[in-house]
Amino acid sequence: MASRKFFVGGNWKCNGTGEDVKKIVTVLNEAEVPTEDVVEVVVSPPFVFLQQVKGLLRLDFAVAAQNCWVRKGGAFTGEISAEMLVNLQVPWVILGHSERRALLGESSDFVADKVAYALTQGLKVIACIGETLEQREAGTTMDVVAAQTKAISGNFYLLLYYLSRLYGTGICYSAF
Numbered sequence: 436m437a438s439r440k441f442f443v444g445g446n447w448k449c450n451g452t453g454e455d456v457k458k459i460v461t462v463l464n465e466a467e468v469p470t471e472d473v474v475e476v477v478v479s480p481p482f483v484f485l486q487q488v489k490g491l492l493r494l495d496f497a498v499a500a501q502n503c504w505v506r507k508g509g510a511f512t513g514e515i516s517a518e519m520l521v522n523l524q525v526p527w528v529i530l531g532h533s534e535r536r537a538l539l540g541e542s543s544d545f546v547a548d549k550v551a552y553a554l555t556q557g558l559k560v561i562a563c564i565g566e567t568l569e570q571r572e573a574g575t576t577m578d579v580v581a582a583q584t585k586a587i588s589g590n591f592y593l594l595l596y597y598l599s600r601l602y603g604t605g606i607c608y609s610a611f
Contacts, residue, residue: 441474444561446529449481456484460491471495477527482515485525499527499561502535505549517556528553531563543586550587562587
């Protein structure tokens with residue numbers, strides 16, 4: 436049986452400046468990391484820094500966009516299309532992140548449509564699933580995660596489970 440490849444991803448969210456990017460990429464480039472056949476490393480800077488990071492980052496690491504639109508462009512101010520990412524040679528995209536679900540109201544069906552479209556354009560998708568702290572405390576974790584997973588079933592490259600409302604709370608739970 437072949438061994439699994441590890442995946443290490445870093446989402447920079449809406450943080451940093453051009454100078455910060457240079458410092459972070461320098462640290463990443465100097466890091467001792469096993470070879471690509473053992474671990475895949477993907478970093479996800481804000482969109483405005485994708486090209487800069489891509490140009491500075493060591494070749495065995497990849498970049499991911501933090502989101503993309505559900506269709507081929509159009510009158511959607513502020514959105515980034517999958518085609519734009521492909522044109523920039525950005526191989527990865529994160530979709531369904533907890534912040535977009537909670538703050539922007541992205542439903543599981545909408546996320547599923549985004550995932551399916553991004554895949555048709557040749558992007559590797561990091562599909563995010565997970566419950567809120569309130570859902571966990573209400574005992575609905577399995578229902579929430581099952582519904583989110585069902586919506587995207589068969590349509591993702593990497594599935595990321597997150598405990599969205601636990602970061603920085605001091606509360607520790609196991610994955611299930």
